[in-house]
Structure formats: C-alpha cells, structure tokens
Amino acid sequence: MNDPHAISDTSLLNGIQTIQWRCPSNIALVKYWGKVGHQIPANPSISITLNEAYTEMSLQYEQIDTAGFELDFYFEGAQNPKFSDKIEQYLNRHLDVLPFVNGMKLTIHSHNSFPHSAGIASSASSMGALALCLCSMEQEVTGALQEEGAFYQKASNLARLASGSASRSVYGGVTVWGQSAAIPGSNDEYAVPFPFEMHDKLKNMHDAVLIVSKAAKSTSSRAGHQLMDAHPYAVARYKQAHENLKNIATAMCEGDMKKFGEILENEALSLHGLMMTSQPSVVLFTPATWQIINQIRAIREQNGLDIYFTLDAGPNIHLLYPAAIKEEVETSIIPKLVVSCEGKTWIPDHLGSGPERLQ
Numbered sequence: 001m002n003d004p005h006a007i008s009d010t011s012l013l014n015g016i017q018t019i020q021w022r023c024p025s026n027i028a029l030v031k032y033w034g035k036v037g038h039q040i041p042a043n044p045s046i047s048i049t050l051n052e053a054y055t056e057m058s059l060q061y062e063q064i065d066t067a068g069f070e071l072d073f074y075f076e077g078a079q080n081p082k083f084s085d086k087i088e089q090y091l092n093r094h095l096d097v098l099p100f101v102n103g104m105k106l107t108i109h110s111h112n113s114f115p116h117s118a119g120i121a122s123s124a125s126s127m128g129a130l131a132l133c134l135c136s137m138e139q140e141v142t143g144a145l146q147e148e149g150a151f152y153q154k155a156s157n158l159a160r161l162a163s164g165s166a167s168r169s170v171y172g173g174v175t176v177w178g179q180s181a182a183i184p185g186s187n188d189e190y191a192v193p194f195p196f197e198m199h200d201k202l203k204n205m206h207d208a209v210l211i212v213s214k215a216a217k218s219t220s221s222r223a224g225h226q227l228m229d230a231h232p233y234a235v236a237r238y239k240q241a242h243e244n245l246k247n248i249a250t251a252m253c254e255g256d257m258k259k260f261g262e263i264l265e266n267e268a269l270s271l272h273g274l275m276m277t278s279q280p281s282v283v284l285f286t287p288a289t290w291q292i293i294n295q296i297r298a299i300r301e302q303n304g305l306d307i308y309f310t311l312d313a314g315p316n317i318h319l320l321y322p323a324a325i326k327e328e329v330e331t332s333i334i335p336k337l338v339v340s341c342e343g344k345t346w347i348p349d350h351l352g353s354g355p356e357r358l359q
C-alpha cells in the first residue's frame with residue numbers, strides 16, 4: 001500500500017485528470033465459494049496478495065455536459081466492448097456510492113502483467129485497480145476519503161461489489177474478507193489486513209504458479225458460486241471454512257508449517273470436491289493437475305520440505321513455500337513439476353506489499 005493522497009489537488013478539476021494504480025492479484029488460502037444476496041460471502045476467506053501478477057490501470061476523467069457518464073474502456077491497448085459493458089453495468093448499478101461519476105467522461109486503460117492465456121484469474125487485480133482508481137477520483141472530485149483507513153475500506157467495498165476476491169487485493173500481505181469470530185474487525189462488506197503478527201517463516205512466502213493449462217476457464221466463478229445455493233454439502237462447507245480460517249490463522253502466527261499446509265491443501269481439494277459434487281458437476285482438474293499434486297506430496301514425504309499446493313477454480317497449481325527454501329525448490333523441485341505443465345510454463349511470484357499509486 002502507499003499513500004492514496006499522492007495527487008488530490010481539486011483546483012486541477014478543469015481539463016482532463018489522470019489517476020493510475022497498480023493492483024496485484026491474490027491467492028486464497030481459505031476459499032470464498034458461495035454467496036448470499038449481492039456479493040456477500042457465505043463464509044470468510046483469507047488470502048495472500050501477490051506481487052508480480054498485477055493490473056495497471058489508468059482512469060482519465062473530464063467534465064462533460066450530460067447528466068450521466070460516458071465510458072471508453074481499453075484492455076491491452078485495444079477497445080474492448082465486452083469488458084466495457086461489464087464496467088458500465090457495474091457503475092450504473094452502484095451509482096448510489098459513486099455519484100461523482102455523473103457528468104464525467106471516463107477513459108480507462110487496463111493492462112495485466114501476466115498473459116491473458118496464463119489461466120491466472122485477473123478479476124481480483126483488475127477490479128481492485130478499478131476500485132482504487134474510483135476512490136482516488138472521489139477524493140479529488142469531492143474531497144472525501146482523506147483518511148487512509150476510510151480510503152482503503154471503501155476501495156475494498158467497491159472491489160467486492162465487482163468481484164468478491166478483489167476486495168482482498170487492495171491490501172498487501174495477508175488479508176481476510178468475511179465475518180469470522182477468529183479475526184477482530186472482519187467484515188462481510190470489506191476486507192481487512194490480517195490483524196496478527198505472522199511468524200517469520202511465512203512472512204516471505206513464495207508462490208510458483210504452475211501453468212497446467214492456458215485455456216480459458218470453462219465455468220465462470222459467478223456460475224460456480226451459484227452452484228453452492230442448492231449444494232447438499234453447503235452447510236457443512238461453510239462450517240468447515242470458519243474452522244479452517246481459525247486454525248490456519250493460528251498456524252500462521254505460530255509458524256506451524258505442517259498445519260498450515262494441511263489446511264491449505266484441504267481447502268483446495270474441498271473447493272474442487274464441491275465443484276465435482278455440484279449439480280451439474282464441474283470438473284476442472286486435469287490428469288496433469290493430479291500428477292503434480294501426487295509429485296508434490298511424494299517429494300514432501302521424501303525430503304520433508306515445506307512445499308504445499310493450492311488451486312483456484314481452475315486446473316493450475318500454486319506451489320507455496322517459504323523464502324528459506326527458495327533456491328532448492330526452484331532449482332531441483334520445480335523443474336520436475338513443470339514437465340507436466342503446458343509449455344513447461346511456471347510463473348514465479350511471492351507475497352507482496354500491495355497496491356501502489358503510480359505517478
């Protein structure tokens with residue numbers, strides 16, 4: 001995170017103003033899967049914010065002579081009507097909390113640091129970046145959100161309304177979203193930074209994203225969340241997520257890597273188990289996903305290294321390991337795992353310090 005107030009000169013309001021943010025993606029340790037009403041999570045989740053997988057977004061705004069707003073949206077330098085429609089719908093739906101966009105022409109340029117085809121979910125970083133740009137705009141246009149806590153709280157809330165997991169990306173380090181008895185201040189409407197001191201072992205966690213498949217996801221997360229509405233295991237799942245969150249938080253404070261890994265892997269497999277047992281059934285694992293999971297477990301059994309996996313709603317594997325064993329993992333373990341990856345691709349990442357406002 002950095003100072004959200006870098007540019008807030010309201011005297012500049014005549015003419016075109018530009019705001020730029022870089023916002024990283026995140027990977028959930030305890031998964032958000034299932035929602036209640038409009039973007040309220042059915043269970044709390046916890047994630048680490050990444051560093052290398054990010055969206056850079058610029059938002060230009062200019063006063064115009066109309067009651068509503070106008071929007072031009074560019075993704076990777078080209079106009080993108082599909083994304084543009086989505087953002088327009090989002091802004092229209094939430095005008096009650098974004099009244100300052102009325103009477104403005106908005107031009108948004110969005111760029112991801114990771115290839116679109118890499119199978120990394122980009123909604124967390126892109127919707128996080130959009131929310132941060134909108135909060136900076138609100139600050140400049142209305143003078144509100146001057147206090148840092150209020151700024152990030154609103155950014156997280158706005159991000160949530162676009163994509164639940166994006167609510168966690170507006171903070172660096174470890175972030176919790178959703179009410180949990182174990183996390184003071186946790187909230188369904190916005191994420192909060194992990195409020196406890198983490199053990200040193202976890203402070204520089206690395207994440208190697210093993211690209212099993214570069215294909216676009218066959219099921220959207222929106223459809224996936226909906227499958228939980230009638231899922232026979234839903235009640236038990238939400239209880240399990242609360243328990244897992246409480247226990248992983250303790251493991252992270254105590255530096256209990258074995259417990260941390262056990263919960264991490266249980267969460268990933270629970271997510272996919274829920275998808276597989278939903279109606280209709282969704283199978284996103286591929287033979288290569290199983291192959292790599294089995295290899296990780298076998299290697300860990302042999303050499304006792306703290307290497308653990310998690311997955312998003314897709315076939316790709318996030319291999320988490322502490323900084324202390326980075327060298328060994330990257331030179332002698334990852335080369336064995338990437339044999340099963342598409343084009344032997346993997347993307348190195350690590351726990352990051354969060355979004356940054358660019359000048």
Ligand code: PMV
Nearest residue numbers: 028031032163164165221313
């Ligand atoms: O934020 P959404 O609606 O794309 O859902 C994200 C769901 C998972 O990535 C599978 C889990 C999570 O908590 O990030």
